[in-house]
Amino acid sequence: MALLWEVPLVGAGGEPISFARTVHSHGCAQLPPAEVVEDPLRYRRRLRIGERIVALTMEARGNELAVESDLKLGARDAQKARGLVAKMFRLDDDLSPFYAQIAGDERLGWVTAGAGRILASPTVFEDVVKTICTTNCAWSATIRMTTALVELGGGAFPDAALLARTPLKWYNDVARMGYRGPYLRTIAAEVVAGRLDLESFTQRKRYDDETIEELLLELPGVGPYAAAHIMQLLGRHRPLVLDSWTRPAYLRLSGRKRAVDGTIRRAFARYGEYAGLAFWLFLTREWVED
């Protein structure tokens, strides 16, 4: 294990970052090729750097994020790995406006201790594929499909080129993805052809949230739920993720007997561009002990 990086756990606005809250920010963050290890809390994930597959282990050391690599990396590869970690932890994001908004908020005041960073994958492509693998199936199926994808990728998540050249037979017979297979393969092919630049979707100056939502909804297999979910992973926090998990969770935690989507949206509308994040944090507070 070689120490790759130590970087302050601080966001772009100087706000604190809770390592535990970040690695437990959502379920997809724990899908292969990533995993959360407890005691001490660490986040591990394999990724492809050039020709090699590298296993990175991340943990909090004091107020720093320490990143270790199982392989010794040259300067160029080390730089690339650091860049991917920065993307995953969204180190360039500034949550301080949100924190200022919820300071003293009864429901969400606790968040300002460093919660609210939604851990991303190294690529938007991976998050889009994984999100589609969460739709209309049990979580066990999501794990099965993702595990197959990572096996295809030789231990790392496959890139668009590999998915585009993989025959549909594999999607059906090996990954058992059903109707999702053609969706994912089509998206991969569009990326490879250069007609779809998912990685640019993080660029706030280039695309506003509304545009990104429209572009996401154009993708096969991406509807309102998936678009909102991917938006959260992109750090675009207005849309609420409304699905068969969040709806009952909201009822349980709010004490309401029933609430249609419009009612839930109104309950969080006052958080403005952070409404979706506020909703998600309200639902997941108990995932981590303060």
Place this chain on the structure above:
DNA sequence: CGTCCAGGTCTAC
């Protein structure tokens, strides 16, 4: 063994 449904989406009205 059949039906239902799980962190929905698409198509056709």
Place this chain on the structure above:
DNA sequence: GGTAGACCTGGACGC
């Protein structure tokens, strides 16, 4: 723009 019905899979459940 709003709403049925179909859709892969496989685990849970009722009969």
